[in-house]
Amino acid sequence: MPSLKERLNLDQVKRSVLDSQVWRSMFRHGYEDTPRNRVLMVVDNLWLHLHPTKIRRHAIRIRFTWCMGGVTFLLFLYLVVTGVVLMFYYRPVGEYAYADIKYLEFDAPFGMFMRNMHRWAAHAMVIAVWLHMLRVFMTGSYKPPREFNWVIGVLLLTLTLLLSFTGYLLPWDQLAIWAVTVGTNMARATPLLGSEGPFAEMVGVTPRFDARSALLGGTIVGPPTLLRFYVLHCIVVPLIAAILMMVHFWRIRKDGGISGPL
Amino acid sequence: MAKEDKVVGSADEMAKTSWERVNDKVHVWPYLTRLEFMCAIIITIFLVVWSIVIDAPLEEPANPSVTPNPSKAPWYFLGLQELLVYFDPWMAGVVLPTLIIVGLMAIPFIDVNPKGNGYYTFHERRFAIFTFLFGFLVLWIWMVVQGTFLRGPGWNFFMPWEYWDPHKVVALTNVDLPYMLGFRSYWGQAAAGTALIVLWYATIPAYYIWRRERMKNVGLVRYLIKASLNMTMMGIVAKMVLRIGFNVKYVLVTPWFNI
Numbered sequence: 297m298p299s300l301k302e303r304l305n306l307d308q309v310k311r312s313v314l315d316s317q318v319w320r321s322m323f324r325h326g327y328e329d330t331p332r333n334r335v336l337m338v339v340d341n342l343w344l345h346l347h348p349t350k351i352r353r354h355a356i357r358i359r360f361t362w363c364m365g366g367v368t369f370l371l372f373l374y375l376v377v378t379g380v381v382l383m384f385y386y387r388p389v390g391e392y393a394y395a396d397i398k399y400l401e402f403d404a405p406f407g408m409f410m411r412n413m414h415r416w417a418a419h420a421m422v423i424a425v426w427l428h429m430l431r432v433f434m435t436g437s438y439k440p441p442r443e444f445n446w447v448i449g450v451l452l453l454t455l456t457l458l459l460s461f462t463g464y465l466l467p468w469d470q471l472a473i474w475a476v477t478v479g480t481n482m483a484r485a486t487p488l489l490g491s492e493g494p495f496a497e498m499v500g501v502t503p504r505f506d507a508r509s510a511l512l513g514g515t516i517v518g519p520p521t522l523l524r525f526y527v528l529h530c531i532v533v534p535l536i537a538a539i540l541m542m543v544h545f546w547r548i549r550k551d552g553g554i555s556g557p558l
Numbered sequence: 559m560a561k562e563d564k565v566v567g568s569a570d571e572m573a574k575t576s577w578e579r580v581n582d583k584v585h586v587w588p589y590l591t592r593l594e595f596m597c598a599i600i601i602t603i604f605l606v607v608w609s610i611v612i613d614a615p616l617e618e619p620a621n622p623s624v625t626p627n628p629s630k631a632p633w634y635f636l637g638l639q640e641l642l643v644y645f646d647p648w649m650a651g652v653v654l655p656t657l658i659i660v661g662l663m664a665i666p667f668i669d670v671n672p673k674g675n676g677y678y679t680f681h682e683r684r685f686a687i688f689t690f691l692f693g694f695l696v697l698w699i700w701m702v703v704q705g706t707f708l709r710g711p712g713w714n715f716f717m718p719w720e721y722w723d724p725h726k727v728v729a730l731t732n733v734d735l736p737y738m739l740g741f742r743s744y745w746g747q748a749a750a751g752t753a754l755i756v757l758w759y760a761t762i763p764a765y766y767i768w769r770r771e772r773m774k775n776v777g778l779v780r781y782l783i784k785a786s787l788n789m790t791m792m793g794i795v796a797k798m799v800l801r802i803g804f805n806v807k808y809v810l811v812t813p814w815f816n817i
Contacts, residue, residue: 337587347590350583356590360678363597370598374605394619401616412609420605422634426694433665433690436674436683443666450662457634464632473620474629478639482651487815493648494815516622555676558576 346545348553355554360435364428368456369541371421375459378414379530386466388526390519393468418460425456437555445547448540455537462529465522473517476525480517483508627711627724636705637698643713644797646816654794661787665690668784670776693791732807735800751810755817758796759789 313319314326327333335349354360385404386396400407429449432438438446465476484490488499489507496506503515513520548554574582584590631639641650673682680687708715710722736750762785766773773781800806808816 331585334585334587338591344587344591347586349587350585351590352580353582353584354579356584356593358593363593366594366597367601370601371605374602397616401613408613409609412612412614413605415614416608416612417605419633420601426698430694433694434687435676435678437676438666439669439672439675440666446666447663450659453662454659460634461632467616468620470617470620470624470626471615473622474626475632478629478631479635482638482647485647486652487648490648490652493652518622557579557677558675 346549348549351553352556354556361554362427362431364424364431368421368424368428371417371424372537372541374417375414375421376534378410378417381410382414383530388466388523390468390522393466393522397467397469414463418463421456422460425453429453435555439555442547442551442555445544445551448544448547452537452540452544455533455540459529459533459537462525462533465517465525466529468522476521477517480508480511483511628709628713630705630709633702633706636709637701639713640701640705640709641794644794644801648815649817654790657787657790661791664783664787668780668787670780689788689791697791697794732801732805734808734811735806736809736811738804738806748810748812751808751812751817754809758793759786762786762789 338344338347338349382400385400385407387393397411400411402408404410432446432449461476461479465472484503484506485493486507487494488496489501490496491501491503491506491508493507501507503509509515511521511524512518513524630636638650638655641654644650645654669683669686671683671686673679674686707718710716710720710726711724712726712728714726714728716722716726734747734751735754736747739750741747741750762782765785766778766781776784797806797809800809810817
């Protein structure tokens with residue numbers, strides 16, 4: 297009796313798949329593992345052409361890179377996808393917001409899962425960004441010629457925290473409004489621009505018209521704040537972050553790729 | 559396995575000349591792309607399992623008339639909320655966060671040490687790494703942990719095994735530092751407080767003069783920015799020590815602001 301291996305000739309299966317009309321209609325030619333093809337795989341691919349074709353050997357060691365920049369970007373992509381799904385169900389209106397979250401949790405297909413993914417990915421992204429900064433500091437990668445990319449990175453860290461903070465309000469539950477109340481109360485202590493800050497009386501700011509009320513759209517964390525934070529969370533901050541990410545990634549290449557010992 | 563496929567350890571790497579090291583390259587496809595793919599799969603699995611097992615929190619509907627005790631900011635801002643124990647809101651919520659962001663952005667321009675660019679080292683840049691790790695681990699990560707787990711109702715300190723008693727009695731015995739030092743008149747206290755702060759920052763030019771030779775490659779302006787940021791960070795620690803250890807409320811009291 298022939299063995300399983302003899303009966304199941306994998307090479308033959310592979311050949312028949314690769315030679316089939318369906319396969320050949322999708323992939324015009326085979327992939328031969330040559331240096332030229334390895335290079336073409338990167339430069340001919342829209343999604344991969346962000347990479348150089350060759351990198352220094354230490355740059356693929358995970359103990360050197362921690363992979364945290366890439367993980368941060370991956371989590372950002374997950375947040376965009378799950379965030380768009382959540383936007384289908386969520387209305388940033390005082391009367392509806394909380395009920396929409398309940399609907400998401402109990403009625404919308406995969407609603408709870410999408411909300412969980414969005415929330416946990418947001419927390420994970422904050423941690424990943426911190427670890428990325430720690431790694432870049434520990435390898436001294438902010439040193440010339442990469443000074444400016446570090447500055448962009450600090451701005452992206454700040455934007456990540458702002459994204460997370462503005463999103464924190466949207467469930468419109470007790471946790472949300474009081475955390476945002478605590479966070480935004482600081483703004484009224486801004487020197488000169490906050491109604492309770494130093495030198496406020498010289499500028500003439502009032503609780504209704506100062507730095508905090510500009511952020512909240514009123515004197516308390518109310519429905520206008522919900523709408524403001526929604527717009528900031530879904531449009532303003534992600535757009536700025538996306539633009540800075542383009543600069544960040546582009547600068548990595550222009551500054552000579554990932555840092556390494558010379 | 560082709561020669562290219564082998565990942566050389568750091569010991570071999572150091573033995574090479576720098577020209578050899580810079581030119582020792584591998585193809586991105588497949589060596590980097592497969593790593594990125596693996597990383598993405600692991601993170602995805604991790605995230606999916608996490609999202610299936612643990613549900614995101616959702617409390618009662620928002621109610622502006624019911625304030626929970628304690629009211630906490632999102633966890634990543636608890637380090638800043640912790641600063642409110644030691645500083646007024648204009649410092650803890652506005653000035654210090656701004657200085658943190660500006661200070662971080664300034665790092666590449668105030669650290670002129672050319673060594674340690676692109677590899678791990680401690681002994682070639684002790685001061686930079688010590689300062690950063692102190693700020694990152696103690697003043698950021700630890701404060702977040704403390705704010706999350708050890709701060710209870712009234713933002714009072716509770717050990718992990720203690721009951722979060724909302725009626726915990728805490729004696730408010732904090733006094734201002736100039737008062738403690740014996741200054742009783744209003745302007746006397748203001749002058750003493752100003753003097754203390756001036757004295758704190760006077761260490762900056764004093765150190766510059768003492769180590770003039772060493773400072774040549776740093777430059778005066780760069781040194782002043784670097785030292786001011788550093789002394790401000792250490793000033794936070796000093797204020798924490800004064801508050802926790804000696805019940806000091808303010809160092810400087812003025813009609814407009816207190817520090």
